[in-house]
Amino acid sequence: MNTLIVPELRELIASGDYDTLREFLADEHPAVIAEMISALHKDEVWAVLQYAEVDIRSEIYSHLDETLQVQIVKTLRRDEIVKLLTHMSPDDRADLFKHMPEELGESILPAMAHVEREDIRRLSSYEEGTAGAVMTSDYATLPPGLTAQQAIDHLRQVAPNKETIYYSYVIDEYRHILGFVSLKDLIVSHKDSLIDDIMNAEVITARVGDDQEDAARKIQKLDLIALPVLNEQDALVGIITHDDAIDIITQEHTEDMEKFMAISGSHEDAVYMKMTILNHFRNRAPWVVVLAIFGLFSGFIVQNFEGLLMQFAILSVFMPMLAGTGGNTGSQSATLVVRALALKEICARDTIRILSKELGIAFLLATLLGLLAYGRVIFFGAGSYIPPQYGLSQIAMAISIALGLQVISSTLIGALLPLGASRFKLDPALVAIPALTTIVDITGLVIYFTTVKLLLNI
Amino acid sequence: MNTLIVPELRELIASGDYDTLREFLADEHPAVIAEMISALHKDEVWAVLQYAEVDIRSEIYSHLDETLQVQIVKTLRRDEIVKLLTHMSPDDRADLFKHMPEELGESILPAMAHVEREDIRRLSSYEEGTAGAVMTSDYATLPPGLTAQQAIDHLRQVAPNKETIYYSYVIDEYRHILGFVSLKDLIVSHKDSLIDDIMNAEVITARVGDDQEDAARKIQKLDLIALPVLNEQDALVGIITHDDAIDIITQEHTEDMEKFMAISGSHEDAVYMKMTILNHFRNRAPWVVVLAIFGLFSGFIVQNFEGLLMQFAILSVFMPMLAGTGGNTGSQSATLVVRALALKEICARDTIRILSKELGIAFLLATLLGLLAYGRVIFFGAGSYIPPQYGLSQIAMAISIALGLQVISSTLIGALLPLGASRFKLDPALVAIPALTTIVDITGLVIYFTTVKLLLNI
Structure with missing residues (x-):
């Protein structure tokens, strides 16, 4: 179009x-x-x-x-x-x-x-990112003592210059908020009623220094058309309107999602097609490089167990599945915990309750995936070389137990990392999925090789 | 609290x-x-x-x-x-x-x-999920021909039973919308002006069957307080208000994120702590199992190249890094493309332009990560066994070229999958990151082993 x-x-x-x-x-x-x-x-x-x-x-x-x-x-x-x-x-x-x-x-x-x-x-x-930076200064105020009719007359005059006249704030000489009235309240009231009687004295406000997302979430929770913003002296200095709240929530979601997928950079006005290749590269490269360096550790672990791998080639066949499944289950629990934290459904204090819930889910997943792995080794492992003193079912059992342990540990790590970040007042989405995947790769390999060694008595 | x-x-x-x-x-x-x-x-x-x-x-x-x-x-x-x-x-x-x-x-x-x-x-x-399912029937309407004052008087009477009186719709006997007036317009107009002259005849509407997110995005784009909803006969049957739009957008964010991380199930009222362990399990297990079954393919590929691995143990040392890096770069491009599609910044028709942009970014990332991999093999590969007829630098070169190719292919796959889904009118977020990771695991192993075989003349 x-x-x-x-x-x-x-x-x-x-x-x-x-x-x-x-x-x-x-x-x-x-x-x-x-x-x-x-x-x-x-x-x-x-x-x-x-x-x-x-x-x-x-x-x-x-x-x-x-x-x-x-x-x-x-x-x-x-x-x-x-x-x-x-x-x-x-x-x-x-x-x-x-x-x-x-x-x-x-x-x-x-x-x-x-x-x-x-x-x-x-x-x-x-x-940038505070309530002060997104508020507008075109809001309607009323002095106390007016009648409903006088208030409407006043709003009629100022309307062209105000972002909204549907909410007005009754303020004193220091711009302290005494109450707020909606235009609906004014219209339905008798024209001689005093706004001091009509107004709602319980006004929910934000501070200039508040996080813009917290302010937007207040507008969402209370179904507001506008939220007044106060400065350090409690004086009214602006409002944030409902349409800005939607934009803030959309912007925060994009940022969360990008952080979560390990893309750095300010996303404020990052329209995909308008960003240059070099800028895209700058936003993506840092994390990928950091993770690649962290990936060194998984290399070390494999190197450490090279002898075992040379002896049991079948172990390298199931290595990608182990890393993949750990990454998948870990990123599921991380996603749910990050989202629930963002929507304030849970907080860091709930850690014990969340972990016990995740432990239950992890046990079910571990049993299911362990059985699946057992079947896989039995049915598809016959083609691989196995030292004559070991049976295939013995190896299948070792691999599936290792996978089960990997599922449990990665599910718990996936839930714990964002909760830990939130406890230390860090953004839970900072614990990006790629970082999590790298971590459970490393823990997974350690679990895999040690479990197999122990169970096979090597 | x-x-x-x-x-x-x-x-x-x-x-x-x-x-x-x-x-x-x-x-x-x-x-x-x-x-x-x-x-x-x-x-x-x-x-x-x-x-x-x-x-x-x-x-x-x-x-x-x-x-x-x-x-x-x-x-x-x-x-x-x-x-x-x-x-x-x-x-x-x-x-x-x-x-x-x-x-x-x-x-x-x-x-x-x-x-x-x-x-x-x-x-x-x-x-569920349509504009009809989220609209309310408590909206204010006006017959044509009223004066501004008459309209205000009418709104005053109906106000207690209406979700909002800030927007009213002027309708004919068939409930077809002739125009809309805001209460602000009515207040600032002369009291004898006809609403037919005040009203805005260009009314943006939604249909009962429209996707709720499309309706909410209209409210967002046009900064509306409410959006009227029409039925198949073009009659006004409801409105969607700004506060519902925020809730819809938040709900869609959660769904997108969960789909994207391969968590199934309806998320309509899924408060994390209130869902039972069994329900969580039901939402998470299907994808994890499907992906684990797909993971079989990566096992087959490794099994196919077992001989090569036994000969060059060093190759298994760098296998996890290859899979990890492919997953990371692929999920970055997928995330950005999915998000840009959701925000309607791009569409499936832009595929060529997007791919050429991603190709540029991928080349830069591939060069950087290839160099990093080369250094790693040279510095840390000395501990691994290598057949005497091959040099470490030769192997380092082969591994880093393979990694570069893996970065380029996974970046392009990451961008292509959501674009493809969107072209076939599927939800781009359906191409979940775990599925993508599983796919680039498989392509990565094929790229890795064939590149190494070709370059080392095995």
Whole structure:
């Protein structure tokens, strides 16, 4: 669809049919337009955007992905940038400001109105990933003592400049929150009721320094349209809206998944196709190299038991299965524990209960997979060389017991690592699956060779 | 915190201090209360809920997790259930109805009011996972021709029974949508303006049969508070609200992650700690067993090359590293492609562009890891037995070239499998990482042994 619209847009510009272009820009949803024009060259994007009304232009622009936003802004004149920024919502504006080259940002600020300048400085001062960095400063407040009708009249006047007027916060002179009222409450109340009586005094808030995901999860749990954000002095300084909460949760999930699969780097605006090969390489190489170095250990272990392997070639036949099964069962328990930790279903204090549950599951899996392995060795092991003093069933028993132990140990390791990370206030997803696989490779080989040696009396 | 409140709540019930209990139930947010009382025994949960006002009781109850909801409802009298259901929101009510035992549901329906009964029947008829199954029927509509003031007056009256009054849909006699107005638009308009002039005629909608995730992503993309849902006759039959969209997206994340890590089963209300060991086992065992059976192939390959391994014990030393590195690089590319597909950044048509990008990345990774492997064999391989006619550097070269080829092939396989799944309209996450690891284990062994044989002229 996006690629279909490209020639049409180019045609409109080339033929000078600006009326149709203006109509298109005014009628479609800004997010839809942004998606469509993203397929154009960056110079063409601006050529189209020029024909939109200033406020709609800024809104469409805000929906473009950040890399493209920065690319475009670099090609604009200073007055064009100022106009663009002035009509953007404060949070998107501060975000763009943070990501544009510093000199460019500093050269624009003096041309902005005082209020916006201060607003940009303040919002862009919060650290990436905090509630402060994602909040917007366009929220509606009410002084105490108004009637419902007066409050509605006030909201009517400020509405055009507010991200939402559905929630308003009643604040005192220090911007401390006294309560909050929804527009629904105001509408259904008698027009002479005092907002002090209508408002809800139990307001759930976030702090500027809170993790953005915690704030988003509050919005999710309490089904909020917006969550107010307080600074260190308990003063209201911004709100996070429901639509930002969805974006935060999606972004955090991408990050979790990538961390979990051992891909490093900031994923903030990492659109797959737009990242260069070199950047992809930079994000992927570190962990792969670290794990390859850790993989040295598995080499050492095999080297240590080389004599055993030369004697029982059949052992090397079942080595890949052992590593694979350990990796699979370990990554299952790790995945479930990481996800349950992320959704706050469990915490590090539950370690004992989780381990006993995993132990039960592991025993069942170990029995099943052990039986399977026994059958495999009996049916398919006949082709391998075995020293005459040992029977195939003896070896099958040793291998299947080793596999069972490997399943139990990797399931427990898979659950323990994220729980341990969480206990030390580290991100559980840091215990990436590839790292786990490397670890259970090593423990698995040790278990395998020692079990077999012990059971076969070598 | 939840466990701290448990003794206090028990104390309140035991001492008969029902006033404090009532106050607690009225003041805190229903979602917060639900979380707190979830730590109680299911009989105690109801003992507490009895003291809440009927509508708040239903709201708190809706925030309990589904398993607990069903457990509780089974212990209640019919009239208690009817009262509870009557005050629940239509979507939550239909959901509960679907999950309670069929006989119980059927025994309750006749006791419900006609309107609610029909509503439950209709909403619960949509297939799980569709937009129809998550929508609610409590939405606000307006007939055309009203003035802004008349519309506000109408909304004021219906407000108590609507999920949201912030968006209203202007519909004709066939419930076809003519447009939508936000309460903000109504408030800022002149009171005599006609809603036909205020309303936005370009309404973005979902169909009852649409995938729930697609509907939720529309809400996310367009920053909506609610998305209207149409039936096959284009009639408005429900809305999906922003808070449901967040829950859908979170649920889909969990499902994707679990599918991706080869954990089967429905994850709809699978709270980790509440699932029995046997259920966990049922979800995890199928894939692990299937993969273990597939793992047979890797055994066959090793068996095939047993002679080579007996001659060059050093090859088995580097076997685990080869499998591990292939699994790591393959799962990185698979993760990125699956995620980019889920976020609709790419589609199956981009296969060529994606593969050429991955090929570039794979070459860089292969060079880096190949060099690393060469160094490893040279430095640590000296301890292994090598037939006298071969030099260590010759073997090091063969192993590192094999590793490089393995990195390139597994990176491409990792990207290709989810793209292929998506081309055949299958869920890309179905190509789980453990399955991928098993596949690149097999291809890796073939690459390893054939490369070494060719390069060493065996």
